[in-house]
Amino acid sequence: MREFDFLAPKSLNAALRAIKGRGRNYKLLAGGTNLIPDLRDGNIRPQLVVDLGGIGSLKYIKEEKGTIRIGSLVTIADLLESTGIKRHASVLSEAAYKFAGPLVRNRATVGGNLVDASPAADCAVPLLALKARVKLQSLKERRTVGLDEFFAGYRKTVIKPGEILTEVLFPIPPPGTKQGYYKLGRRNAMAISVASAAIVVSMNGKACTQATIALGAVAPTPLRAKKAEALLMGKGIDEALARKCGEVAAVSAKPIDDIRASAEYRRLMCKVLVRRILCQTFGLGGEVSNLPQEGD
């Protein structure tokens, strides 16, 4: 590993001062589960590494006026152990459970996972489905950005030099909201998603009043399948609609071939996962077969 200067500020302000005027020639260290291997392999060669681990004020999970606020340094293990998250945002708990393995979950942070901006980022997909926003802070400015506008391209975000992601927040879904998540990996633990999907659907009686569908690892960024969401609005969810919804969601995908799967397989899995999650969360019959069905 190449040498770098190292600072471990104890407050957010001290961290913001440390990176001010540094351009992009620094890296923020949170959990380190991506950064340290990248430093070791020489993929990145920053002059300065700023360890945020000592900033206690960024480690919290709060429920406040119908909103859940998660400090960016909360670990994936913290998420998994949070009863509030489990109760209000089961998609996020499920994603935390599928996140790498316990050793990595004890270090990796929510903020780090989002900033890393992998299309397969396990926190991004459920948080997109929960309509999360992120708070970005620099010495001059504070702004809040919707997660669907946060990812700017493959491993790119809208974060500017000098900014730190401080918080992730999302509205608590109304009571009775159905949530479902599915991560398809090559194996259960320590896998990077081949494809993943999270769905959050609120109903008023039999009519869908809110629907969000997020997909991971099927495009340069995690994304919302907004046309598929629109399809559900105002309707009752049955097997035929779940199937149609999967087909429309697959059109939003822009998958690539890589070592984990082909683009064709990924697109097919968008269909299957969206249909499967809807059928499972609404107790419909269609999930019986996990295999692609005729017409897929």
Added chain:
Amino acid sequence: MKLLPVQFTVNGQEVRAEFPAHRTLLHALRELGYTEVKNGCEKGDCGACTVLMDGRAVNSCLVLAVQARGREVTTVRGLGSVNNLHPLQKNFIEKGGIQCGFCTPGMLLSAKALLDKNLSPSREEIKAAISGNLCRCTGYVRIIDAIEATAAELKKGPTRPKAQKAHP
């Protein structure tokens, strides 16, 4: 090369040393003589370098030594010794959970982190707890057996079995 002071405890003993910022905890510990911490993949995939940091199992290859300042680090040597085996160590031996031994220090510490929280884990919970630790010899079944047996033992009584005495 700029050296930074690092102070932490390893297996209850205070350590004061100096390391460059880019030294990982894995290499720092090995330089300090804790060679029971194994160097496998160095990217958090294999778990051979597992240590407990403030009671939580982590990959020491994914932590910088300077990030361990003020922390309590436990390596497998902190678990037990040849003459005073931890029940996990005893059961790994008795059940055949060890072959080449390279994954064993990490495997034992992940198991310890599990049993510290849960003395009645299901086999699925055990598998999940060691899912970040790769073993290429045993096929895992005997490791899981050993952890299960230890949980049952520890649940029965809090006392650690003493060295065997002569028959009464």
